[in-house]
Amino acid sequence: MHPKTPLSCLSNQQLINEVKASRRSLREMKTQIQSLTNGMTETVANDVGEGLYSSIEENPPDDSFLELFWKEQKRAFKSSPKGMRWHPMMIRFGIFLQYQSARAYESIRESGVLKLPNKSTLRDYTNVITPATGFQPCVFEELTKMAKDLPPEKRYVALLHDEMKVKADLVYDKRSGQIIGFTNPETWTFNEDEVSKIATHVLVFMVVGINSHIKMSIGHFPTRTSTADELYPLFWRAVAYLEITCGLKVITSTSDKASPNQRLYRLHRVGNEPVVYKAKNEFAEDEERYLYFISDVPHLVKTIRNNISKSKPGGTKYLWNNNKNILWSHVTQLCNDDMARQLYRTKLTYEHVYLTPSSTMSVKLAVQVLSSSVARVMEAYYGPQMSETATLFKLLDRFFDCLNGRSLKESAFTRKPDVAPYKSLNDPRFQFLEHEFLQYFERWLQAVRARPGFTKAEQNKMFISFQTHEGIIMTVKAFVEATKYLLQHNLPYVLSNDFCQDPLEEHFGRHRRLGANQDNPTVHQFRYCLFLLKQ
Known part of the structure; x- marks a missing residue:
């Protein structure tokens, strides 16, 4: 049959014969291609292997x-x-x-x-080794060996803790003979209420060196969202192990702004101080030393952005200060103008202003909204109506830079002096954080409380959430005192990003990547992945 014969002219049997012939020809071609590929791969591999071997011998x-x-x-x-x-x-x-x-x-x-x-x-x-929940003795042994070789000024560490969502499931481990997945694997019975004890999260403690390369997960615990009274003994056990067993010095504790963490820090209140930002470290053997509580700065920035995104008429927030409103519509208007006229004055896109559950979790998007570049455009092109929004954005942009310095040379590359390492007790950024930044929120709160004709509930809508305000005060005071303490104890410099939760977030990301398509592991998978990550 001629190759150009129209298929419409063929009978059913002729069409069937043509399809069979085509399939047979395709199989033969695939076989030939595979044989040629295998031969080429084997030849190349042998040539490269022989060349590599001879190169090793000669050099x-x-x-x-x-x-x-x-x-x-x-x-x-x-x-x-x-x-x-x-x-x-x-x-x-x-x-x-x-x-x-x-x-x-x-x-x-x-x-x-x-x-x-x-x-x-x-x-x-x-x-x-069969991995187990709880604090890991092998990790403390390794930390002890590392600490022996470190000078005193490099033994300061930050203790991080956070929870990762896992699949609520039970798995039988045939190697240990245990049922894995309960919050308390030592005591459990089969009854109707036992399902409430199946873990949905894993609480992880991690230690990170302030001026060293220490970065290790020291323990994990299956949980159903830990409460403050559950966190308290685990937190101080971790501090005791690091201080007494390993010879390290825990100077800060960093966590997100979740309610259990805030209640945990309030449990350390001694007097009538409005915000608890430090507690005496009873396990410090060398001197009387405090442990400072820091709320993770990227989480704080996201929370502030979320407060502003709710600020609108009829919304849960309607922010007001200095007789002007701070509204999310200001950001939306700027973004829409840029997109419509293709001005590209800022980095704002529709993803920045029309938030979804996933974009709400992005630190990058929050930082780009609360930036000095957005503030400058508001001041230059939109007049007094956006002036208070611009003032707040400039303060938040500098606040984030002051607490997010990552390297010694970052300030030179980015031309941002606020991300430089802290080297002096008289650094002007301390003055900015303690006075200009904190006093802005204090004056804002006083102005809202003094505004007549509004109920307290209506006044609360004019200010950021009090949990966020408490986190800002706690973080700034703890960071300033901890940094000054470290500089007074022979540290040549302090990088502010060392107090953030980034290493722990990266650790959780590695767990999810190990699961490939299954990025929501069970407690059993989490335990084995944790052991694999330690290799």
């Missing part, structure tokens, strides 16, 4: 790990895969690579370009 590396790595490669090229006994450092390196990308690891291993341990070998090592 041995000087670095200790590189030398070990190439020695292992030489042994692996000479040995059969089943007879190879890998060095422990190569096992740890293989676990690290597989964690980064299991598919890429297997592709490199199968290509023959590099010799790497088999997946089953790595699995035997990662599962040799």
Whole structure:
């Protein structure tokens, strides 16, 4: 049959025969392509492997790990895969690579370009110890060894804690014979009320060095959203382990602005102070030292943005200060004008102003809204009606920069002096935070309370939420005192971002990435992933 014969001219049987012939031809072509590909891959892999082996022979590396790595490669090229006994450092390196990308690891291993341990070998090592909930003794042993080699000024650490949402499910662990997934795995019985004890979250404690490279998860606990009375003993147990067992010095505690965390800090109230921002560290053996409570700054900024986003006539907030309203419609109007006229005066997009549940959680979007660039455009083009909104945005932009310095050279790259490290007790940023910034909110609150003709409920709508205001006061006072204390005790500089919760958020992100498509692990999966992340 001619290839150009119209299909409409063929009978049903002729069409069936044509489809069968086409499928047969397609199978033959796929077989030929696969055979050619396999042959080319094997040739390239052999050539690269032989070239790599000869390069190792001619130019041995000087670095200790590189030398070990190439020695292992030489042994692996000479040995059969089943007879190879890998060095422990190569096992740890293989676990690290597989964690980064299991598919890429297997592709490199199968290509023959590099010799790497088999997946089953790595699995035997990662599962040799059955992980358990609670504080991890092996972590404290490692921290103790690390602390012995650190000078006194590098032993200061921040204690972080937060919860991660997990799947409420029970799993039978055949290795330990336990049912995993309850909030209290030691005591449980089968009854109708037991479902209320199945964990929905995992509480994690992490320690981060202020001026060192310490960054470790020290314990985790299945929970159903912890309460303040549950957090209190766990929190101080963590401090005791770090201070007494490991020889570290806990200077700050950072958490988000959740209600249990705020109640936890209020439990440390001694006198009549309106805001509790520090407590005496009873486990400090070298001197009388305080532990300072800090609310995570990115969470604070998001909360302030959320307060402003609700400010509108008839909304849950209707912010007012200095006889002017602070409204979300000001941000919306600026964004719509820019988008309609293609001005691009700011970074605002529809995603910034028309918030969804996912965009509400984005720190980046919140920071770009509450920025000095948005404030300058409001002042320059929209006149007095947006002046108070612009004033608040400028203060919040500087507040975030003052508490978000990440590196020694960031201020030079970004041309923002407020993100520079703190090196002096007389740093002008302390004056800004304690006086200009905090006093702005204090005067705002006083102006609202003095406004006649409104009930207290109506006045409350004119000010940010009091939980947010309390978090701002606590964070600023704790940060200033903690930073000054560290500078007085021989630290050459302090990076303000060391007090944030970013390492813990990154830790949770790694757990979700390990689950690939299943980014909501069970308690059982969380335990094994936590052990894998420690390798």
